[in-house]
Amino acid sequence: MNRSNTGAxxxxxxxxxxxxxxxxxxxAGEAGISRxxxxxxxxxxxxxxxxxxxxxxxxxxxxxxxxxPSTGGKPRTVLRLVPDAGYAVGxxxxxxELTAVLVDLAGTTVATRRAPLDLGAGAEVVLEAASxxxxxxxxxxxxxxxxxxLLGVGVAAPGPLDHGxxxxxxxxxxxQWDGFALRDVLSERLGxxxxxxxxxxxxxxxxxxxxxxxxxxxxxxxxxxxxxxGLVLGGALYRGARTGAGExxxxxxxxxxxxxxxxxxxxxxxxxxxxxxxxxxxxxxxLLGTGAANLVGLLDIDRVLLGGRVVAxxxxxxxxxxxxxxxxxxxxxxxxxxxxxxxxxxxGRAVADGAAQLVLAPVFGHANVAFPSGGNGA
Amino acid sequence: MNRSNTGAxxxxxxxxxxxxxxxxxxxAGEAGISRxxxxxxxxxxxxxxxxxxxxxxxxxxxxxxxxxPSTGGKPRTVLRLVPDAGYAVGxxxxxxELTAVLVDLAGTTVATRRAPLDLGAGAEVVLEAASxxxxxxxxxxxxxxxxxxLLGVGVAAPGPLDHGxxxxxxxxxxxQWDGFALRDVLSERLGxxxxxxxxxxxxxxxxxxxxxxxxxxxxxxxxxxxxxxGLVLGGALYRGARTGAGExxxxxxxxxxxxxxxxxxxxxxxxxxxxxxxxxxxxxxxLLGTGAANLVGLLDIDRVLLGGRVVAxxxxxxxxxxxxxxxxxxxxxxxxxxxxxxxxxxxGRAVADGAAQLVLAPVFGHANVAFPSGGNGA
DNA sequence: GCACTTTGGCAACAGCGTTGTTTAAGTGGA
DNA sequence: TCCACTTAAACAACGCTGTTGCCAAAGTGC
Numbered sequence: 001m002n003r004s005n006t007g008a009x010x011x012x013x014x015x016x017x018x019x020x021x022x023x024x025x026x027x028a029g030e031a032g033i034s035r036x037x038x039x040x041x042x043x044x045x046x047x048x049x050x051x052x053x054x055x056x057x058x059x060x061x062x063x064x065x066x067x068x069p070s071t072g073g074k075p076r077t078v079l080r081l082v083p084d085a086g087y088a089v090g091x092x093x094x095x096x097e098l099t100a101v102l103v104d105l106a107g108t109t110v111a112t113r114r115a116p117l118d119l120g121a122g123a124e125v126v127l128e129a130a131s132x133x134x135x136x137x138x139x140x141x142x143x144x145x146x147x148x149x150l151l152g153v154g155v156a157a158p159g160p161l162d163h164g165x166x167x168x169x170x171x172x173x174x175x176q177w178d179g180f181a182l183r184d185v186l187s188e189r190l191g192x193x194x195x196x197x198x199x200x201x202x203x204x205x206x207x208x209x210x211x212x213x214x215x216x217x218x219x220x221x222x223x224x225x226x227x228x229x230g231l232v233l234g235g236a237l238y239r240g241a242r243t244g245a246g247e248x249x250x251x252x253x254x255x256x257x258x259x260x261x262x263x264x265x266x267x268x269x270x271x272x273x274x275x276x277x278x279x280x281x282x283x284x285x286x287l288l289g290t291g292a293a294n295l296v297g298l299l300d301i302d303r304v305l306l307g308g309r310v311v312a313x314x315x316x317x318x319x320x321x322x323x324x325x326x327x328x329x330x331x332x333x334x335x336x337x338x339x340x341x342x343x344x345x346x347x348g349r350a351v352a353d354g355a356a357q358l359v360l361a362p363v364f365g366h367a368n369v370a371f372p373s374g375g376n377g378a
Numbered sequence: 379m380n381r382s383n384t385g386a387x388x389x390x391x392x393x394x395x396x397x398x399x400x401x402x403x404x405x406a407g408e409a410g411i412s413r414x415x416x417x418x419x420x421x422x423x424x425x426x427x428x429x430x431x432x433x434x435x436x437x438x439x440x441x442x443x444x445x446x447p448s449t450g451g452k453p454r455t456v457l458r459l460v461p462d463a464g465y466a467v468g469x470x471x472x473x474x475e476l477t478a479v480l481v482d483l484a485g486t487t488v489a490t491r492r493a494p495l496d497l498g499a500g501a502e503v504v505l506e507a508a509s510x511x512x513x514x515x516x517x518x519x520x521x522x523x524x525x526x527x528l529l530g531v532g533v534a535a536p537g538p539l540d541h542g543x544x545x546x547x548x549x550x551x552x553x554q555w556d557g558f559a560l561r562d563v564l565s566e567r568l569g570x571x572x573x574x575x576x577x578x579x580x581x582x583x584x585x586x587x588x589x590x591x592x593x594x595x596x597x598x599x600x601x602x603x604x605x606x607x608g609l610v611l612g613g614a615l616y617r618g619a620r621t622g623a624g625e626x627x628x629x630x631x632x633x634x635x636x637x638x639x640x641x642x643x644x645x646x647x648x649x650x651x652x653x654x655x656x657x658x659x660x661x662x663x664x665l666l667g668t669g670a671a672n673l674v675g676l677l678d679i680d681r682v683l684l685g686g687r688v689v690a691x692x693x694x695x696x697x698x699x700x701x702x703x704x705x706x707x708x709x710x711x712x713x714x715x716x717x718x719x720x721x722x723x724x725x726g727r728a729v730a731d732g733a734a735q736l737v738l739a740p741v742f743g744h745a746n747v748a749f750p751s752g753g754n755g756a
Numbered sequence: 757g758c759a760c761t762t763t764g765g766c767a768a769c770a771g772c773g774t775t776g777t778t779t780a781a782g783t784g785g786a
Numbered sequence: 787t788c789c790a791c792t793t794a795a796a797c798a799a800c801g802c803t804g805t806t807g808c809c810a811a812a813g814t815g816c
Contacts, residue, residue: 005593007395007422009804010772017385017773035795044385048773050795073793074781160711170712215383217619229676234619238611240678241595242714247675250710252668254633263710290630295676297625298607300618332641335538335547335622387773388803395804413764426804428764445813451762452812 017044019365021052025062025081026106026364027214032065034076053079061085061105081106086363087140089153089192090356091130092199095119095173095225099349100133102140103356105363107209111137112349119158120174123185130155131189152193154358155186156202156351159228163243166196172226195358197239199351200246204230205237205361206354207305207344218303219295220344221248221288223276223310223318227269233299236366251291281314285321292322293329296339307344315343395422397743399430403440403459404484404742405592410443412454431457439463439483459484464741465518467531467570468734469508470577473497473551473603477727478511480518481734483741485587489515490727497536498552501563508533509567530571532736533564534580534729537606541621544574550604573736575617577729578624582608583615583739584732585683585722596681597673598722599626599666601654601688601696605647611677614744629669659692663699670700671707674717685722693721 008016020042024033035053039046056062063082067075083106092099096118102111113133119126140149160169166183187194197205204220207230211218215235222228229248231238239245249269250262257266258274268291275284292304304322311318323341330338344350386394398420402411413431417424434440441460445453461484470477474496480489491511497504518527538547544561565572575583582598585608589596593613600606607626609616617623627647628640635644636652646669653662670682682700689696701719708716722728 005398005419007398007420007426007804008391009422009426010391010770011804013386013388013391013772013803020383020385036793042385044387045774046795047775047797048385048387051773054796070782071793072783073791074795076794231676233611233616238677241612241680242678245676245678247678250675251672253630255631255665255668264707287633290633294629294672297628298609298623298673298676299616300620300623300625302619329642332628333538336620385773388801389773391772391803414762423805424764425766425806429804432765448813449762450760450814452764454763 016365017042017048017052018056019363021049021056022061022081023214023364023366025056025079026209027212028080029106030080032078032080034068034078036076038079059085083108084140084149086149086151086360088151088356088359089134089137090202090352090354090358091134091153091155092202092352092355093117093119093126093130093155093157094199094351095158098129098133099352100130100137101349101352101356102137103353103360105360107353107357107360109349109353109356112352113137119171120176122176123180127186127189130186134190150192151363152195152359153186153190154202154355155182155194155196156199156355156358157182157196158225159198159200159246160244161196161198163195163197163201163239166194168196193359197243197355197358198228198230198246200228200230201237201239202230202354202358203307203344203346203351204232204354205357206346206350208232208235208237209357209361209364209366211235216303217299217301218305219248219292219299219301220305220307221292221311222308223272223284223288223306224308227272227288227308229295231299231301233301248291248295251294253287253290253294276310281317282321284310285314285318286325288318289322289325292341293325296326296329302339304339304341305344306341307346307350311343312348319343394743395420395426395430396434397741399427399434400439400459401592401742401744403434403457404587405590406458407484408458410456410458412446412456414454416457437463461486462518462527464527464529464738466529466734466737467512467515468580468730468732468736469512469531469533470580470730470733471495471497471504471508471533471535472577472729473536476507476511477730478508478515479727479730479734480515481731481738483738485731485735485738487727487731487734490730491515497549498554500554501558505564505567508564512568528570529741530573530737531564531568532580532733533560533572533574534577534733534736535560535574536603537576537578537624538622539574539576541573541575541579541617544572546574571737575621575733575736576606576608576624578606578608579615579617580608580732580736581685581722581724581729582610582732583735584724584728586610586613586615587735587739587742587744589613594681595677595679596683597626597670597677597679598683598685599670599689600686601650601662601666601684602686605650605666607673609677609679611679626669626673629672631665631668631672654688659695660699662688663692663696664703666696667700667703670719671703674704674707680717682717682719683722684719685724685728689721690726697721 039049065080083104086105090101098115098117100113101109168177168180170178183194183196200222220230227249229246250267253268254266260267260270272284272287327338413427417427443458461482464483468479476493476495478491479487546555546558548556561572561574578600595611598608605627607624628645631646632644638645638648650662650665705716
């Protein structure tokens, strides 16, 4: 069950197991999964799985879809997630562009809209544009049960911001947003639940839910206007105590190095962007790799993913450069193979897709991974 | 409930709630806590708490201890943890010394033994010394129920090592231990369950369980022979994918800086130890602070604790020096007060005490915080 | 001494996964 | 064609969980 500092009762137990089964159905995708496989993976008895899947089918979340070949007896019935049982909107508010996507329960993006946006044009303009594009996606009609199938809107914005309260902080370059309660304002305006998170976190969550096998740990490093990170630790998006984790760009890499816009010196972001500006991409990649190595050593993650416009422009150079530094680290430590590096991909829609997952993830038991607020733990 | 990728049934639910209540009893300490407070904190109904505490009292883990003053009605009955319902041994194997402690369920150290040790003298010598000192602690007799009250032995050793398998890796300075299955060998020899972890992790766990309020996030930075870290995220000890997290010392802080014993350049450990060797403690503190600032930004933790022999020798200088760097960081970010820094204290017994908590923590629901191994998450 | 408040146990209950059993739906040899 | 065998999955009874409704116990204060 999910970590919590509160007591658990029978409904909580039921939700936990149902979410677990749903997550396995989601992970299985179109191939589906049989009841007995679900039982093996969850550790529940086959009978328990039968009961749970019966409920899910009654709720319209799962359906039978064919049979596996017989292995000498009655063939297993394949179960699949019903993708259109629920939808979420993902909204990526970038500095100069807005991307809105409609994603179904299976994680498939069924509609996309893009529009130019000036994040500095003021709240009213931005909210209006957001509302317009979200509405233009075309919502799915309520299901046969009459239940609304649009679960909510996930919003990804440049950080820093407060995920817990849904409030923007001093968005780099646009200080006028400081303190703006974007989540509540937008929720009121759209009449839908809204979840707000950093763009890097949204992208990392999206990647985490697509990862096979699920449950690993990785860092998503995003090099664009700035340099940020999204951390997935043990399959869960890590947001930190005040939901501000992932400040990767202002890590000091060169004490007494060149000044950074943040007021510090030798920050990896300043060094990296300077190298990019000089056209020395190999150097930028090496710098990024050094920062990644620091992170890998500290957190013992098992994968590094790179994204962002700058990376996308020279994907191979960055992947090779970062990979080389991590290979050196592995050689020095002598403990197994190097941590693999890859480009995140996602053709510019990764953040918006991930934003939608901010809403969908709780259905699969990936909610409340933000942080226990106190009480106990350890 | 604790994060997991397995299904949960009624016994699991019962254990979860019992552990939750036990943890609150432990946290309350000698002051105790009433049933209604337990109900409020857990979110369970008072009746459920009554049932759970009745079970705990029947098992000898909890007891009634007086009453609170009346607030106009029947006064609340205070419940307390029974400290001698369980014990654990904590064993700290350091490079030149062995420390063994006997700790009760409430976390009180009831016996301590210390002996010189040469970690390079070979397995047989070390195991013999460990067995001798553990036996000399004087185990508590089995309880009235006849149940053995010594729950196990927690062993803390210099890293790197594999907590999951209980195997040492190349202990810095003593490569002959590489691959030694210390946990299983010692468990066989003592006839008790053994848990193995890094010294920094043990210390961090001990600090986490003593923290008030519980559930926060902090980094324990240990500067002694080397420089390592123990991370507590959201109240839980974070060990990483291969239980190797906390490699703080070989973080690059000065690209193209002086060479480090690890083969890299400009590692914080090399810089820091060099400054200490020069007698420039202020510089060492500032270096440590810079590394701490990187970590604070990346993980958004809310406390930094310092320990280790070098720190203990000049506690104030380190606390002030690291604090100053973190204060600068907070000023630059402009987001609230600086992350506080403090000395961990513990008069050289912190690691051994924490090692005992490796065994006791599961009783209070702090088990399996290591990592989900796959399946799902996020 | 009585009305009131608060605590906390007792009893009945609904709902969870588990266990034991039965039915359904295949394979494969005689 | 039949029948023994295997495997899948539902049905039924069960034990145990926390919850709800109720009531006794133990205080305060007029």
